Amino acid sequence: MIYADKNTGIVVTGATGKQGAFHVALMNEYARQVGGRGVVAGVSPGKAGHDVDGVPVYNTVRDALKEHDASCSVIFVPAFAAADSIMESANAGISLAVAITEHIPVHDTMKAIAYAEMNGCSVIGPNCPGLISPGEIKLGIMPAHLSRRGNVGVISRSGTLTYEIVDELTKAGLGQSSVIGIGGDPVIGQTFADVLARFEDDPQTKAVAIIGEVGGSLEEEGAKSTDLPIVAYIAGVSAPPEKRMGHAGAIIEGGEGDARSKIRRLKENGVPVASRPSEIPGLIRGLL
Amino acid sequence: MKFLEYEAKKIFGSYGIPVPRGVLISSPEDLESGVAQSIGDGVVLKAQVDVGGRGKAGGILMSDQDTMARTARELFGRDIKGVPVREILVEERVSIDHEYYLSIAIDRSTKQALILFADSGGVDIETVAKEDPKALRKASVPVILHDIPAFMLRELRGDAPKEVEKIINSLYRVFCEKDALLAEINPLVSTPSGIIAADAKLIVDDNALKRQGITQNRDLTEREREAERHGFSYVELEGDIGVIGNGAGLTMATLDLIEFYDGKAANFLDVGGGADQERVRHAVNLVAGVSSVKVIIVNLLGGITRCDDVARGIVEAGVDQQIIVRLAGTNEELGNEILAGKGYRMMDSMEDAVQAAVEASR
Numbered sequence: 080m081i082y083a084d085k086n087t088g089i090v091v092t093g094a095t096g097k098q099g100a101f102h103v104a105l106m107n108e109y110a111r112q113v114g115g116r117g118v119v120a121g122v123s124p125g126k127a128g129h130d131v132d133g134v135p136v137y138n139t140v141r142d143a144l145k146e147h148d149a150s151c152s153v154i155f156v157p158a159f160a161a162a163d164s165i166m167e168s169a170n171a172g173i174s175l176a177v178a179i180t181e182h183i184p185v186h187d188t189m190k191a192i193a194y195a196e197m198n199g200c201s202v203i204g205p206n207c208p209g210l211i212s213p214g215e216i217k218l219g220i221m222p223a224h225l226s227r228r229g230n231v232g233v234i235s236r237s238g239t240l241t242y243e244i245v246d247e248l249t250k251a252g253l254g255q256s257s258v259i260g261i262g263g264d265p266v267i268g269q270t271f272a273d274v275l276a277r278f279e280d281d282p283q284t285k286a287v288a289i290i291g292e293v294g295g296s297l298e299e300e301g302a303k304s305t306d307l308p309i310v311a312y313i314a315g316v317s318a319p320p321e322k323r324m325g326h327a328g329a330i331i332e333g334g335e336g337d338a339r340s341k342i343r344r345l346k347e348n349g350v351p352v353a354s355r356p357s358e359i360p361g362l363i364r365g366l367l
Numbered sequence: 368m369k370f371l372e373y374e375a376k377k378i379f380g381s382y383g384i385p386v387p388r389g390v391l392i393s394s395p396e397d398l399e400s401g402v403a404q405s406i407g408d409g410v411v412l413k414a415q416v417d418v419g420g421r422g423k424a425g426g427i428l429m430s431d432q433d434t435m436a437r438t439a440r441e442l443f444g445r446d447i448k449g450v451p452v453r454e455i456l457v458e459e460r461v462s463i464d465h466e467y468y469l470s471i472a473i474d475r476s477t478k479q480a481l482i483l484f485a486d487s488g489g490v491d492i493e494t495v496a497k498e499d500p501k502a503l504r505k506a507s508v509p510v511i512l513h514d515i516p517a518f519m520l521r522e523l524r525g526d527a528p529k530e531v532e533k534i535i536n537s538l539y540r541v542f543c544e545k546d547a548l549l550a551e552i553n554p555l556v557s558t559p560s561g562i563i564a565a566d567a568k569l570i571v572d573d574n575a576l577k578r579q580g581i582t583q584n585r586d587l588t589e590r591e592r593e594a595e596r597h598g599f600s601y602v603e604l605e606g607d608i609g610v611i612g613n614g615a616g617l618t619m620a621t622l623d624l625i626e627f628y629d630g631k632a633a634n635f636l637d638v639g640g641g642a643d644q645e646r647v648r649h650a651v652n653l654v655a656g657v658s659s660v661k662v663i664i665v666n667l668l669g670g671i672t673r674c675d676d677v678a679r680g681i682v683e684a685g686v687d688q689q690i691i692v693r694l695a696g697t698n699e700e701l702g703n704e705i706l707a708g709k710g711y712r713m714m715d716s717m718e719d720a721v722q723a724a725v726e727a728s729r
Contacts, residue, residue: 098641101671158574184575186546189478189510197511222670222696237616238640239668243717246695263615265548266478292616295475314619317626318635325600325615325637327574328475334493338623355627356620357718 081232081257081277081284082175082201084215085115088149090140090173092164093156094121094131098179102155102220104132109217119147140164140171153209153218154178161205162187169200177218178204178262185327188266195268202268206327208238208260221258229254231363232278234271234301235290236263236328240314244290244356251360256284263326265294271301279307286310286366288359293318294328294336299344308366311345312353313338368571368584371415373456375567378545379552382537385563389458391415395439398457408432409460412442414452417586424448429460461563466554467527468492468503469535471542473549479507480542482515482535484523488554508539515539530562531555546575590653597649598639606631608728609654609663609688611647613638613672617717621666624718630725633660641671647680655686662689664724666717669696678705689727693720 089106093099103118110117120143121136123129129136137143140152152168154161154176161180168176176195183191183205195202203210209219213228220238225246231253235241241260248255259274261267271289278284286308291298293315302309316338318324320331331337342352351362370378376386388406392398403410412435414426421427426447430438435457443452468488474481485495486502495503506519520532534555542550551568571579587595594601600615608625610632612618618637625632634657638650647665654663663686667677674694681690682705691712694702703713712727714720 159578182574184546184578185473185548185572186510186543186575189473189480192478193510220670235616237614239612239614239670240616240620242668242670242696243617243620265473265475270476290616292619297475300476314616314623316623317632318619318622319602319604322602323573323600324602324619324635327572329615329619355624355718357716 080212080215081274081281082210083151083218084212085110085113087151087216088116088119088147089218090120090122090143090147090149090152090168091118092122092140092152092154092168094134094136095123095126095129096155099155100131102153103134105223106153106217107132107134109223113214113216115216119149140167140173144171149173151175151177151218154180156180158182158184162191165191165202166194169195169198174200176200176202177207177209178202179207179209179219181206183264185264185266188264192266192268201273203259204262204267206264207262207267208241210257210259212257213255219260221260225249226258227254229256230283230285230367231255232281232284232287233258233290234274234287235260236292236326237290237314240356241290244288244312244359247357248288248360248363251364253360253363256281263328265328270297272297272304275301275305275307275309279305286363288312288363290314291341292326292329293324293338294330294332296336296341298341299348302345302348302350310351310353310359310362310366312356312359313341368573368576368581368586369417370569370571371417372413372567373415373454375569376564378541378569379538379564379567382541384534384537384552385561386567387458387461387563387565389456391454391456392439393454395436395443398436398439403435403457404432406457407459410435411458411460412438413456413458414442414445414447415454415456416447416450416452418448418450421447426452461556461558461565463556463558463565465557467531467556468495468553469538469555470549470551470553471538471547474507477507479510480539482506482508482523482539484531484535486525486527488556492553528557528562534562541569545569546572546579548572590657594636594653597646597653599650599653600635600637600639601653602635604632604634606633607659607661608724609633609657609660611636611638611650611654611663612666613640613642613668617666617668621664621717621721624721625725628722628725630721630728633657642677644676644680644683647677648684651681651684651686651690655684655688660688662691662724662727664720665690665692666720667694669694669698672697674698674702675705678702681706681711682709691720691724691727693717
């Protein structure tokens with residue numbers, strides 16, 4: 080288990096919004112299936128006393144933690160206030176903040192992550208689907224029905240592509256220990272290297288698939304940092320330079336971060352790289 | 368969004384960074400009023416186009432007061448790497464003793480601002496890094512510090528004049544206050560009258576345009592802008608297969624598979640999360656409206672997005688091109704039922720769908 084398990088209490092910020100309320104219900108449905116604690120409190124400023132899917136709502140994270148035991152927050156608040164919500168979580172004593180929100184200005188993200196880490200709080204995201212540890216906990220928006228409990232870790236910068244690959248793994252009989260979407264922004268909290276370090280300490284995880292894309296060099300840095308058997312797939316081989324491919328972080332800039340040079344560096348490091356998502360299960364099987 | 372040189376210089380100047388005297392003209396006739404007379408005898412005319420390697424591509428011309436009008440006419444008549452010249456910055460020609468390089472960018476690995484200063488400027492910084500690594504110095508500024516520590520400034524500057532430190536400080540303020548992804552001065556030149564920013568580059572975070580008071584992202588084409596209004600991420604490409612997906616990664620992977628099977632994608636369109644019937648209809652119409660598009664592939668993985676909504680959107684769009692559809696997830700069967708018997712090709716996997724689309728494009 081990495082980051083959280085069925086005993087983890089979850090606080091959802093932005094719980095009374097459309098997205099927040101929808102996913103509070105789905106996270107709780109999953110918690111009921113696996114016997115977990117699920118979402119114990121919601122936070123929306125000015126909405127104290129309301130409830131969402133039977134979960135009490137508070138004005139602040141601090142107020143919520145006075146009444147409930149929780150160590151994770153999942154953030155659905157709009158972009159202009161999301162960085163603040165990360166910092167509020169950290170300040171109140173949350174140890175893992177999962178930021179689903181997209182379009183947070185990157186300068187805000189840098190400050191929020193630095194502040195959170197100073198306060199002992201790890202950040203997953205922003206602009207991410209969160210994580211799921213099958214049979215234990217769902218933190219965020221990943222569809223639960225595609226995954227099965229098993230020994231493969233998955234770390235990804237993407238959302239739907241992750242679901243596609245998890246589906247392929249499950250259909251090939253390869254269950255997952257934890258599936259983590261680390262986010263599509265240029266600056267993110269937990270990187271491939273950080274999550275790989277967690278997987279190294281997790282006896283359940285025997286191999287890891289890393290799903291990267293154009294932009295930056297976090298995939299290569301992660302691959303270099305670990306002794307775990309890993310397989311990689313990099314999206315954006317056909318992406319033109321200087322164009323943002325949907326994700327704020329998916330851009331080839333100044334001739335850096337293109338898929339082919341990423342793939343070359345990964346292969347130089349001994350990492351098998353799938354040229355199509357459908358090749359991933361076969362490559363993983365080769366490592367187990 | 369990228370600022371043009373003259374806009375970046377205006378901003379840098381307002382933060383106390385010395386820039387050359389200059390005026391912006393939008394036609395050769397603008398010079399008739401004598402606006403450029405006071406900037407000195409030797410002038411340089413710089414096309415204001417967002418093109419890399421502008422100088423080499425003929426976008427920068429030397430001139431003087433006597434020949435300036437003729438040079439301006441010549442430059443206005445040019446295309447710089449296909450971009451027509453609509454504005455020219457007429458600047459004083461400064462006498463250069465030495466060229467430096469200065470940039471501040473976001474470093475994804477350290478999650479901090481990364482300052483680069485090099486003793487040799489005017490050239491590609493990657494070249495400096497390769498050929499003369501000692502000339503290049505770096506510093507990461509912890510985001511929780513308000514200012515750059517003095518020791519960092521000293522280390523960055525090395526043997527360059529002391530006033531460089533003030534310029535680094537000013538550029539860092541621009542970087543922070545303008546939500547910049549990149550602020551660059553290349554070259555930063557020393558002249559007999561002091562240090563001057565001879566060129567200027569500023570890229571602002573697209574996610575911060577609103578609070579920076581920018582209402583329209585100029586980097587986007589008309590169609591990309593229309594897509595943005597509908598909440599899509601859209602990139603124009605040069606092929607003939609229209610691509611619609613949900614999620615940036617899945618859509619990128621679809622493009623890559625098209626290339627893998629030797630097809631050519633006409634675009635990247637990510638409809639985003641929770642797309643409903645109306646959004647799918649807009650997406651299909653937008654892609655079908657591109658004249659080069661022969662066939663469209665719709666690759667959607669339903670979660671919050673419901674496949675029956677997607678199917679209704681596709682039908683409602685009612686476009687001429689063949690559409691190959693791969694729907695998976697929430698209400699998948701319902702979606703396929705809606706599409707059945709109406710001339711759409713439904714595929715179970717994204718690879719089958721891509722192969723069918725590539726075939727249909729031939």
